[in-house]
Every structure is written in structure tokens, then in C-alpha cells.
Amino acid sequence: MELQHIHPEPTSFLRKHLFSTDHKVIAKQFLWAGLLFLAFGGGLAMLIRWQWAFPGEPVPVVGSMLFQQSGGAITPAHYNTIFTMHGLIMIFFAITPIMIGAFGNFCIPLMIGARDMAFPLLNMLSFWTFLVSQGLIIASFFVQLGSAAAGWTTYAPLSTNVGTPGAGQTLVVAAVFVTGVATIMGGINYVTTVVRLRAPGMTYMRMPATVWGLWLTAILNVLFVPVLGSAALLLLLDRSFGTQFYIAGSSAVRGGGDPILFQHLFWIFGHPEVYILILPPWGFVTDLVSFFARKPAYWYKGSVMAMTGVTVLSAVVYGHHMFVTGMNPLLGQSFMTLTLIISVPAELLFLNWLHTIWKGSIRLTAPMLFALGTVFVFGLGGLTGLFLGTISTDLYLHDTMFVVGHFHLTMAAAAFLASFAAIYFWFPKMFGRNMNQTLAKWHFWFSVIFITLVFCGQLVAGYGGHQRRLYDPYQYTFLQHMQPLNRWTSYFGFILAASQVTFVVNWFQSIFAGSKAEQNPWEIGTLEWTVPSPPVHHNFDVIPTVHRGPHEYANPEVKKALGRDWIGQSEELPKSGKAPAEPAAAAS
Amino acid sequence: MGAIVPYPPPRARQEWTAYLGMVIFLGSWAMMFGSLFFAYGMVRARATAWPPPDLPELPLALPGVNTAVLAASSVMLQLAVRWLRVGKTRWVGPGLAASLALGTLFLCLQMVTWRRLLDEGLTPSGGPYPSVFYALTCFHALHVLVGIGALAWLCRGAFVGKYSAARFLPVRLWAMYWHFVGAVWGVMFVTVYVV
Numbered sequence: 162m163e164l165q166h167i168h169p170e171p172t173s174f175l176r177k178h179l180f181s182t183d184h185k186v187i188a189k190q191f192l193w194a195g196l197l198f199l200a201f202g203g204g205l206a207m208l209i210r211w212q213w214a215f216p217g218e219p220v221p222v223v224g225s226m227l228f229q230q231s232g233g234a235i236t237p238a239h240y241n242t243i244f245t246m247h248g249l250i251m252i253f254f255a256i257t258p259i260m261i262g263a264f265g266n267f268c269i270p271l272m273i274g275a276r277d278m279a280f281p282l283l284n285m286l287s288f289w290t291f292l293v294s295q296g297l298i299i300a301s302f303f304v305q306l307g308s309a310a311a312g313w314t315t316y317a318p319l320s321t322n323v324g325t326p327g328a329g330q331t332l333v334v335a336a337v338f339v340t341g342v343a344t345i346m347g348g349i350n351y352v353t354t355v356v357r358l359r360a361p362g363m364t365y366m367r368m369p370a371t372v373w374g375l376w377l378t379a380i381l382n383v384l385f386v387p388v389l390g391s392a393a394l395l396l397l398l399d400r401s402f403g404t405q406f407y408i409a410g411s412s413a414v415r416g417g418g419d420p421i422l423f424q425h426l427f428w429i430f431g432h433p434e435v436y437i438l439i440l441p442p443w444g445f446v447t448d449l450v451s452f453f454a455r456k457p458a459y460w461y462k463g464s465v466m467a468m469t470g471v472t473v474l475s476a477v478v479y480g481h482h483m484f485v486t487g488m489n490p491l492l493g494q495s496f497m498t499l500t501l502i503i504s505v506p507a508e509l510l511f512l513n514w515l516h517t518i519w520k521g522s523i524r525l526t527a528p529m530l531f532a533l534g535t536v537f538v539f540g541l542g543g544l545t546g547l548f549l550g551t552i553s554t555d556l557y558l559h560d561t562m563f564v565v566g567h568f569h570l571t572m573a574a575a576a577f578l579a580s581f582a583a584i585y586f587w588f589p590k591m592f593g594r595n596m597n598q599t600l601a602k603w604h605f606w607f608s609v610i611f612i613t614l615v616f617c618g619q620l621v622a623g624y625g626g627h628q629r630r631l632y633d634p635y636q637y638t639f640l641q642h643m644q645p646l647n648r649w650t651s652y653f654g655f656i657l658a659a660s661q662v663t664f665v666v667n668w669f670q671s672i673f674a675g676s677k678a679e680q681n682p683w684e685i686g687t688l689e690w691t692v693p694s695p696p697v698h699h700n701f702d703v704i705p706t707v708h709r710g711p712h713e714y715a716n717p718e719v720k721k722a723l724g725r726d727w728i729g730q731s732e733e734l735p736k737s738g739k740a741p742a743e744p745a746a747a748a749s
Numbered sequence: 750m751g752a753i754v755p756y757p758p759p760r761a762r763q764e765w766t767a768y769l770g771m772v773i774f775l776g777s778w779a780m781m782f783g784s785l786f787f788a789y790g791m792v793r794a795r796a797t798a799w800p801p802p803d804l805p806e807l808p809l810a811l812p813g814v815n816t817a818v819l820a821a822s823s824v825m826l827q828l829a830v831r832w833l834r835v836g837k838t839r840w841v842g843p844g845l846a847a848s849l850a851l852g853t854l855f856l857c858l859q860m861v862t863w864r865r866l867l868d869e870g871l872t873p874s875g876g877p878y879p880s881v882f883y884a885l886t887c888f889h890a891l892h893v894l895v896g897i898g899a900l901a902w903l904c905r906g907a908f909v910g911k912y913s914a915a916r917f918l919p920v921r922l923w924a925m926y927w928h929f930v931g932a933v934w935g936v937m938f939v940t941v942y943v944v
Binding site: 385 | 875
């Protein structure tokens with residue numbers, strides 16, 4: 162019974178490596194594009210940190226090249242562009258392509274036992290659309306008045322022509338719209354693929370948690386990225402055609418529109434976006450802690466339900482970003498209650514991870530270390546979120562560095578560490594070569610220690626009343642004593658950036674000269690490890706039949722029959738009459 | 750947990766997959782238009798007068814006729830899908846052509862509406878009232894334009910006999926898109942023109 166067509170492998174270079182419809186090639190393309198922009202966004206972050214440590218002083222090495230007219234120092238106009246583009250690049254053009262573009266593409270078909278995505282051509286178009294948006298971003302730096310400078314949130318009316326004239330901001334808003342279209346294309350593909358192309362026997366509750374995380378993310382993307390699209394569209398119309406959706410005050414015609422409208426649209430998208438960026442890490446972590454603790458994931462169903470619960474709740478909490486916009490207090494309190502309810506499923510996930518590693522035979526491989534690091538920084542980020550979700554404390558902390566520290570711990574640090582967990586884990590399967598584990602562990606320890614120190618430094622500054630986005634905080638007497646703290650935070654930031662060299666070296670060394678990877682180097686039971694590394698063009702010669710869940714470790718029956726502590730999802734237990742136990746039953 | 754999921758034959762499976770993809774795409778796009786209507790509602794709730802006393806009111810007659818035109822176009826397309834499925838392949842080409850002609854007529858009438866309003870002094874930069882009108886109708890018209898292109902392509906395929914009861918998926922998927930665009934127009938007509 163032939164279930165899905167085997168498409169012949171393309172032979173021309175263009176169709177094989179450039180305009181490929183193969184999900185594995187597209188995944189690599191997204192990974193390269195995302196990593197390059199991660200370095201770009203990281204460079205911008207270093208400039209911000211320099212400015213907060215030594216405001217007005219010439220930037221060493223690159224300053225004389227980038228800021229010629231001011232003698233190498235960052236000017237206020239440049240500063241605005243730098244922090245705006247740091248945020249936008251990291252969220253839409255680095256983390257999103259790495260986690261969703263690369264690992265969504267790579268993992269979903271392989272882990273559910275499919276030959277490719279449901280719509281391979283759409284998949285290719287998604288990548289090329291995304292590349293156009295990256296091109297727009299780069300172009301925006303070379304137009305008059307420079308790139309966008311209205312903050313990554315692009316709040317109106319600052320982001321309209323009144324606050325930020327010039328083609329740069331327009332190009333960036335257009336880039337956000339275009340990347341949104343690319344994301345929706347990808348999202349349609351992921352949702353459909355998971356619903357339609359699961360191998361026989363791969364029930365929803367047998368899917369690896371990674372697929373669950375990526376699938377729920379895709380659902381949120383499909384539903385809420387269009388809302389960002391409409392916000393960007395109206396902003397583009399305001400900027401280019403003189404409409405009046407967001408304009409208010411003296412520049413308004415006949416009463417003008419409503420700047421708060423932008424905040425509503427932005428955060429209706431923006432809060433689900435937070436979970437769009439954290440659900441894939443949750444999925445990775447749920448799987449990796451089980452894989453490397455050599456134990457079934459503790460209450461796997463509970464973790465899945467928690468992730469689904471968060472997905473649903475994420476749609477109804479966006480108002481907590483707008484407590485200080487003059488919102489009706491009753492509405493504010495409802496949003497506060499809903500927001501704090503999210504901590505319940507998040508807590509549940511957290512406890513499940515701890516229970517999974519409890520008394521496990523932990524193998525501290527690089528991916529496991531990164532997964533545990535993700536748990537740690539996400540814990541810090543989640544706890545600080547409680548202060549911001551509560552109105553009475555948010556009124557004090559709003560728009561301070563505390564907010565910056567909080568969302569960097571959740572969205573940046575957790576997403577960053579989880580992305581590297583995924584890279585180190587799936588690299589052998591993706592490229593067919595092993596990465597250097599020693600360098601990877603150095604990379605981990607430097608990353609987790611200094612990323613925590615950087616963002617905790619921001620939390621402390623914010624708690625002391627340091628406003629975010631200040632060009633020169635020390636113009637204010639009450640912030641002058643923050644300079645030593647900020648300098649230390651900056652030093653930690655510089656070390657964090659410098660230590661990424663360990664990854665860059667490892668990456669290139671492994672791609673070009675790494676030792677050949679075995680089919681299943683980690684001894685894992687999910688389907689992608691049943692095919693060669695790297696997988697053949699059509700993934701599976703025969704579509705596998707799935708017999709059990711993804712976390713079948715330390716099962717005594719398997720140990721007795723096979724002499725090892727794991728069994729593949731599609732593997733049959735030799736000459737045993739009854740089916741092996743389900744993971745949930747084994748955990749309890 | 751669960752027996753092995755039954756696997757239907759490949760072609761039926763592929764059709765279902767494409768159908769589901771289209772449903773998800775339209776759901777996504779519904780969120781986009783929904784947000785635009787939300788924006789309209791907020792801007793309008795904030796305005797003191799709608800329309801402002803010095804600006805012309807939107808016409809009702811021509812857009813009303815236009816609503817009927819677009820609805821008729823949708824009906825013709827649905828009939829074409831029906832004929833395709835029951836095997837009356839001969840009728841499909843003319844059916845698609847009629848749908849295409851009605852869709853084009855819709856766009857022409859829409860242009861007449863814009864032209865008249867521009868002549869009366871309703872420009873996009875004249876405040877929130879014309880902003881909403883032009884943004885929503887133009888964004889919708891772009892979708893109609895895409896639909897017209899697709900209908901023309903389907904039409905060409907139908908006249909060279911590309912589609913049959915066994916191969917009607919492209920027609921059916923574009924019909925879903927076209928009905929969606931029509932439904933959005935219905936909401937737009939009621940909220941922007943009538944209310």
C-alpha cells in the first residue's frame with residue numbers, strides 16, 4: 162500500500178540546494194538565515210550595552226566605521242535605530258526562523274513519519290518570502306534617515322510620519338508584513354501536516370512533545386499573525402497614503418484616528434507571539450529531559466494539556482500589556498486574573514520536567530545541558546512575570562528595565578538556549594556529522610551563566626527605577642548611581658557575545674570536518690532516528706507503523722527482551738504477546 | 750491507546766489535505782479582515798460624527814447592486830463546481846466564464862463608486878471616515894483581483910478540458926476562496942455602507 166508519493170530527488174544544483182521543496186533543505190536554509198541575523202541582532206545588542214556603560218564615548222573597533230560623523234560615538238538617532246532593530250531582528254528574523262522555520266520544518270515530518278510537508282511548494286515559497294522580508298530589513302539601513310526607530314513595538318503615533326519620517330520605517334513595517342505572510346504560509350503547512358500526514362498509529366498522544374509545541378505554535382501563528390498583518394497594513398496606509406487610523410493630536414484631520422488602536426491590534430497578536438516563541442522550547446525541553454534522563458516524561462499527557470491550555474489562554478490576556486493606557490479598571494482586573502491563571506499550567510509543565518529528571522539516569526550531554534539551562538532561565542523569567550501581570554506592581558515597574566529583563570529571560574534567554582539545545586541535538590541528523598561536545602559544553606556554561614547575569618542585571622536596574630530605552634540614563638541624577646551596575650551588566654554581555662565564538666568555531670568545524678554521525682547517536686526512540694543521518698530525500702522508504710509513545714525508556718520488559726533501556730516508537734518487541742506499557746502508565 | 754489510524758486511498762487523502770489547508774488559510778485571512786473590522790469599530794466609536802457633516806455620505810444603490818453581482822458570481826461558480834462533480838463537464842466552462850464576467854463587473858462598478866466619491870471630494874487623507882472606507886474596500890478589491898485572475902486561469906483550463914469529475918480540486922478550492930471574498934464583501938456592505 163503506497164501512502165504518500167515518493168518524489169524523485171532533483172538532480173540540478175538549483176533545485177537541490179536553492180529552490181528545493183524538500184523540508185530538510187528548507188530547514189537548513191532557515192537555519193542559516195536565522196543564525197546570520199542572530200549574529201546581526203546580537204551585534205546591535207552589544208552597541209546598546211556599550212551605550213549604557215559608556216554613553217557618548219566612541220565605540221571601540223567598529224565605531225569609527227559605523228558612526229563617522231560623531232567621531233565613533235553613538236548618536237541619539239542611531240541609538241533609536243539600534244534598539245528598535247535589535248528587537249525586531251531578534252524576534253521576527255532570528256528566533257522565529259531558527260525555532261519555527263528550521264526546526265518546525267525539520268522535525269515535524271520526520272517525527273510524525275511523513276515523507277515531506279503537506280504542501281512542499283508552499284513551503285519553499287514561505288522561505289523565499291521570508292528572504293524578501295530579510296532583504297527589506299537590510300535595505301532599510303541604507304535609505305535616508307536610516308532604518309526604523311520607533312521601538313520594536315512600533316507604537317503609533319511615534320511610528321507614523323509624524324514621529325519617524327523616512328523610508329526606513331516604512332520598509333521595516335513592510336518587512337514585518339511580508340514576514341507575517343511567510344509565517345502564515347509555514348503555519349498552514351505545519352497545521353495541515355500534523356493533522357493529515359501522521360504515520361499509522363501515530364495518535365496525537367503518541368506525538369513527541371516537540372511536535373506538540375511546534376504544532377500549537379503554528380496554530381497560534383495562523384490565527385494571530387494576521388492581526389499583526391492588519392496593524393502593519395493600516396500603519397503602512399497611514400505612512401504612505403495619508404489615511405488617519407493612528408494619527409491623533411495636532412496633525413490629525415477631522416478628529417483623526419486612535420493611537421491606542423495600534424496597541425490593541427499589536428498586543429492581540431503580541432501576547433500570543435510570546436507563546437509562539439516559548440511553546441517550541443517547552444516542546445524541546447519536555448522531550449530532551451526525558452530522552453537524557455532515560456525516563457518516560459512524567460505525566461506526558463499533563464504536559465500536553467498544559468501546553469494546550471496555555472495556547473488557549475494566551476489569546477485572552479493581551480490587555481496586561483496595556484494596564485497604563487487608561488483602561489477600565491474592571492477590564493484591567495479581568496486581564497490580570499486571566500494572566501495569573503497562566504502560571505498554573507506553566508507551573509505544571511515545570512513540575513513535570515523536575516519530576517522527569519528526578520532519580521533519572523541523567524546523561525549530561527550538550528543538548529541536555531541546554532535544556533536544563535532553558536528550564537532555569539524560564540523559571541526566572543516566569544517568576545518575574547508575576548510582578549508584571551499584577552496591576553499594583555506593574556504600575557511601578559511598567560516601562561522600566563525590569564520589563565526588559567523579564568521578557569529577555571523568557572523570550573530571549575529561554576528561546577536562545579532551547580534553540581541551541583535543538584541545534585546540538587538534531588545537528589547529527591541534519592548534517593550527518595557530529596558536533597564537538599567539549600566545545601558545546603563550554604558554549605553552554607558561558608552562555609547560561611552570562612545570559613542570566615545580563616538579564617538579572619537588567620531586573621535589578623529596573624527594580625531601582627531605571628527606565629528602558631534611555632539614550633543616556635545618567636542625565637538623570639536619580640539614575641547616576643546605576644552606572645557601575647550597568648557597566649558590570651555590559652561586561653557580562655560582552656563576555657556572552659565573545660563566548661559565542663565557541664559555537665561559531667564548532668559549527669563550521671563540524672559542518673566541514675565533523676566525524677560522520679551514526680543513525681542514532683543519542684539512543685532515542687523517536688522516528689527521525691530510524692532513518693540514516695542525513696535522511697534520504699523521501700525520509701522513509703516504508704512509512705513506519707507506530708506502536709507506542711515517544712518516551713519509552715527504562716522499561717524493564719524492553720530491557721529483558723532487547724538488553725537496552727530504550728525502544729523505538731515503530732519498533733516491535735520481539736516474541737512478546739502483549740503490547741508494551743504506555744508511557745503514562747510507566748510513569749505512575 | 751487507540752487502534753491504528755486507518756489510511757484512506759492516496760487521492761482522496763490528498764484532496765482532503767488540500768481542502769483542510771484551504772480552510773486554515775481562509776480562517777487565517779478571516780482573522781485579518783476581522784482585525785480590520787475591529788479597527789473600523791474602534792475608530793468609529795471614537796469619532797464625534799459619522800460621516801462628518803462636510804463630507805459626502807456613501808451611496809447605497811450602486812454598492813447594493815454590486816452586492817447582488819458578487820453573490821451571483823459566487824452562485825455561478827458553485828454551479829460550475831456542481832456540474833463538474835455530476836459530470837456535466839460541457840457546462841463548466843460557460844459557468845466559470847459567467848462567474849468571471851460577474852466578478853469583473855463587480856470590480857468595474859466598484860471603480861465607478863470610487864471615482865464618483867473622489868469627484869465629490871472624499872479623498873483618503875480626509876480623516877478617519879474616508880480612511881476606513883478606502884482602506885477596507887481597496888484591500889477587499891485586491892482580493893477580488895486575485896480571484897479574477899484565478900477564475901480566468903480556471904476558465905482557460907475548463908475550455909481545454911482540464912477538469913472532470915475526477916479532477917475538480919482546483920475549481921473547488923478557488924470556489925471556497927471566492928465565496929470567502931464574497932462573504933467579506935457582505936459584511937463590509939452592511940457595516941461600511943449601510944450602518
